[in-house]
Amino acid sequence: MPYVNIKITREGATAEQKAELIRRSTQMLSEVLGKNPATTVVIIEEVETDNWGIAGESVTVRRQRGS
Amino acid sequence: MPYVNIKITREGATAEQKAELIRRSTQMLSEVLGKNPATTVVIIEEVETDNWGIAGESVTVRRQRGS
Amino acid sequence: MPYVNIKITREGATAEQKAELIRRSTQMLSEVLGKNPATTVVIIEEVETDNWGIAGESVTVRRQRGS
């Protein structure tokens, strides 16, 4: 029954990679806490780099600087 | 003053259906807990089927299989 | 498969009232969008009045003023 919400910047994650995040998150909750995979929900949100900030500036600006 | 966040897969919910979710959520909080409708916020988020997982696989894959 | 997150101030909602929110939210998603109740998740979060702000001040302060 757990709920997992993963937020990442929108920078080209493929459907296969997202399927892998879903598979592994569900397996993790089952192995670590014995949670039932059938009702484990995983939601991935992809956020524009303009809308994600770290250390006081947007990821867009950081990428331009090469960080 | 309550806050309601509804996440659904992006599969064609219409503006009318979303307005109905907003109307009913607000009414529910008023009737059950006496909350003031004027400051009740409802936010609906529609998530791509590749980005929503249940039972360890994406909704895209489940829909393809006919689940 | 929808996910509903309801945040309210912690001011004495009873288990019965919370069960009613769960029941009605699930029914709403089924009636409005045809969503399967079996996989509809509802999570209620109760937030201290010091930690909830509206109009620039905490609910604690507003309650003291009688708002």
Next chain:
Amino acid sequence: MPYVNIKITREGATAEQKAELIRRSTQMLSEVLGKNPATTVVIIEEVETDNWGIAGESVTVRRQRGS
């Protein structure tokens, strides 16, 4: 290390305005609570006006009425 999530309606916020929200949120956490800016995360989510409800109706409807 704090995490700030700002949700606004999608009505034309510019990259500059969003950068300003990131900058000021990070500074606020540093000044008020002494939090380290280097690990402060800010995520801005822009929500369609059909998907945002207040007082039981969508922002789309409120905008049409001139509210």
Next chain:
Amino acid sequence: MPYVNIKITREGATAEQKAELIRRSTQMLSEVLGKNPATTVVIIEEVETDNWGIAGESVTVRRQRGS
């Protein structure tokens, strides 16, 4: 830089189990998407069983019935 939010019912997860969820979530984002572990944030929220609903009823009620 990813952000992972895991919500589970409050039913006795230990500090060790939660540390394992943090370790594995961070490793997953690194292995699947090449994300930098140094800025990966994981937040675990434990929710009372009265406040978690599935299939229209609270987990408290389901546990009493033996589900």
Next chain:
Amino acid sequence: MPYVNIKITREGATAEQKAELIRRSTQMLSEVLGKNPATTVVIIEEVETDNWGIAGESVTVRRQRGS
């Protein structure tokens, strides 16, 4: 009408500090985007240090090491 959610570790933030976060977040949205303070909602969530991970380990462990 914006919604701001601030998550911090539970390490003794006072009611006054939280009131300051509410005041400044609301002012920020008003000044940067012209948002109406009357309907700006701010919710602060305080998370146990066992439940907050960064760089693959919990804040509890990092604090013990003096990080």
